[in-house]
Amino acid sequence: MTQLAERIEALERGVARVADQAPELPQPEVVLLRMLLMTGQVVADQFERTLKPHGLSESEFRTLIVLLSSPQGRAHPGELCQFATQKPTNMTRITDGLVRRGLATRTPSDSDRRRIVLQLTPVGRRFARKLLPLLFPHARALFAGFSAAEKRALHRALCKLLLRVDALASTDATKA
């Protein structure tokens, strides 16, 4: 259906056309950004489709796996927000769902009573372990054409970008 290959070319042409109308436009950077966002989106979509038959959205799945990856399968909502990149409001909703399905339990922490402890149940653990491998083929296939060096380079590039975003966000915050 998609022919993303053509879309890349079209994207570059499009950006060039815009650059004509806005000369200070940092053309290569904008192309990279659009490609980055586009890639993220289509990959996430792909995952979404894979998970849907099992009744989980990508973000619910992400949350579940972060919980699985936490020591003892236990974490606070705030931690899940960080590592699953979700806003608190949404995390409440998502964990509501997990609890309702019996995949996790929610109990107040006694060291800090503002906090909540989410604990993966045995059922939740089994479910997570069952679902997880469904995505391995995708993950492998996506990077099939990559040499180890290319993967390292991409890793480094993404690290840099994330650090930059961080810096940007904080300067914005001070400005505001």
Add this chain to the structure above:
Amino acid sequence: MTQLAERIEALERGVARVADQAPELPQPEVVLLRMLLMTGQVVADQFERTLKPHGLSESEFRTLIVLLSSPQGRAHPGELCQFATQKPTNMTRITDGLVRRGLATRTPSDSDRRRIVLQLTPVGRRFARKLLPLLFPHARALFAGFSAAEKRALHRALCKLLLRVDALASTDATKA
């Protein structure tokens, strides 16, 4: 607020911990994927915040700019869907908004009466041109630490990924 740097480390530790429980997990690939999605999300968020004061969401903005980038500021909804990565349903809603604000007009095409022609109005063009530069500093800043070679490498990597997603999507389609 965020300290994304620490999150990267935490992410790697988390993936390692999950890998203990699911040995066939393609660890470096999963880390890369998570970083990719995370980067996309936080960058998009950043843009969202920048645009919000002007009454546009990131996806509306994207649509507007694709329209600006189209020859004569004119395009069909389907094309916008492709280049702004949106589903048709959502594109209807988004273009409704653009039309309502007088940024674009919607007229049926006479060569093919199923189709609609969206045409950027002068107001829309001015608006797009005014907003666009707001994001240039971000774009530049994000890639500030990148050499030309690194940018090229990232470009190549993203191209490869997009092609792969394409291939994946079509094999899924035939399977289904």
Add this chain to the structure above:
DNA sequence: AACTGATAGTTCATTACTGAACTATCGGGC
């Protein structure tokens, strides 16, 4: 001990997005 500013999580109202069904049109084969 009482006060203050910060933090964790939730609730509620609003906005954004999605899938499935539907309408209108197209273009090719008969």
Add this chain to the structure above:
DNA sequence: GCCCGATAGTTCAGTAATGAACTATCAGTT
């Protein structure tokens, strides 16, 4: 000329995500 599968866009009903306000608790100050 008519049928047919395919395509473009929309509508509608349901799901997901967000921001702003609120509650409860905490840790440090006086």
